[in-house]
Amino acid sequence: MTINNNEPDKNWLGKTEEYLKNHTWLVLIILISLTLLAGSFRLRVDAPDFNKGETTSWWGITLNLTRGFGYSLCNQYYFPFCSADASATAMREPAPIMLFAGVALLFKESLLAAGVTELILLIGVMVTLFFLTREWTGSSFAGFLSAFIWVIYPRSMPLISQVSGDLLAGLGVTFGILFTMRARKSGNIRDWLLAGLGLGIAVISRSAMLMVALTVMTGLVVERWSLRNYFREWIRPSLLTFAVVLIIMTPWIIRTKLVFGRPLIGSSLVGYNIYRHNYMLGTNDYFRNVGNDESWAAIQALAARRTDLSGTENEAQMDLVYREEGLKIIKANPVHYVLLSGYRFFMLWFDWRVSEAFGYSMGLVEYAIALLQLTLLIFALIGVKNNLRETWPLWASLILVTISYMAVNSRMHYTIPIMPLVISLASAGVLRFNKKVI
Secondary structure, three states: OOEOOOOOOOOHHHHHHHHHHHOHHHHHHHHHHHHHHHHHHHHHHOOOOOOOOOHHHHHHHHHHHHOOOOOEOOOOOOOOOOEOOEOEOOOOOHHHHHHHHHHHHHOOOOHHHHHHHHHHHHHHHHHHHHHHHHHHHOOHHHHHHHHHHHHHOOOOHHHHHOOOOHHHHHHHHHHHHHHHHHHHHHOOHHHHHHHHHHHHHHHOOOHHHHHHHHHHHHHHHHHOHHHOOOHHHHHHHHHHHHHHHHHHHHHHHHHHHHHHOOOOOOOOOHHHHHHHOOOOOOOOOOOOOOOHHHHHHHHHHHHHHOOOOOOOOOHHHHHHHHHHHHHHHHHHOHHHHHHHHHHHHHHHHHOOOHHHHHOOOOOHHHHHHHHHHHHHHHHHHHHHOOOHHHHHHHHHHHHHHHHHHHHHOOOHHHHHHHHHHHHHHHHHHHHOOOOOEO
16 A cells, blocks of 8 residues: 655645655654653553552562562452462463563552553554554555554553553564564564564463464465475464464463463463353353353352362363363353354444443443444455455454454453554555545
């Protein structure tokens, strides 16, 4: 995609493109400064709190680690048999924990410092998103538009007021896809290694981002199929990317094997979510998200029913129990499962009726955000048009991550790490409305 600037004096987009191209760093610095100002105000009026969002678990593990109690947290809401003496955990991925552990040590366990770190990550996503969009569109205007949309996106800035792995995962995905796009043009080994670095960090920040890494590695093999007679040239990019991702994941896999007796690729909550969000498939009331109180009752009932459980099962063992029970229900109700999985698309991208599971109905704000999501997805589809081959790392990743969440559990919150990809495609879609955009 390129912008026609043959008549820059008559085309506002052409003039804007020319200015942005000549003053890239100046405009980026201004945008970064404004984001810092807005983020600082946000942290002032909505300071991070231990009970806000997912902070309890992420920051709880962080503090236990820095205080010498190891990578631990006992949350009987998820794992009813954990205790103070058996609190080793894998419910949260390691990259964000290690990052925030460093922040906690440097700044005396300050949650405000953690919020500032989240703000820096948000800005990192913004800058990386600019370069990603410019990389494949060839347009500085599209790059700045995507960066600006990310900053004002109503689900991004609130994340700096809590501690989670979403922004680090988002930065990893955006960075990894940026260098994937560059490496496809340059063939440079360094670019492939950097792509693997970003994707690897994303995976150990949010487990579902493994689907992005698998998409890229598989897509590269398919894309370079014509070079199969030259094995090294055909397979090398995928192998380089895979090697870096695997190296980054290996310490976590080894740690979980040693601690729990079974290696875990990502979080130990996968089995829990499979059971929690599918246990009601045998009823007529299954088109919904399962709330906290309901899930607590379901887990208690499961623990009471499974008389074979010793009461000392660790997280990995309970993960297997949850998976086993959840898959039994799915196999017994395949039609309901397929229908619910399809319905989860709307839960994932629009938070459709998800709030009802937590005791309140969708209001004006929720409907407005759902409308914004729909607008971004429509423009993303427009951005993909005639660019399928060029943009497959973006749209194929979105499809695979969407399918993985639809299979288990869906909320709009889970889309944060992949929203930069949607916004990148949507920014290109916006430009297509100008007659000078080809």
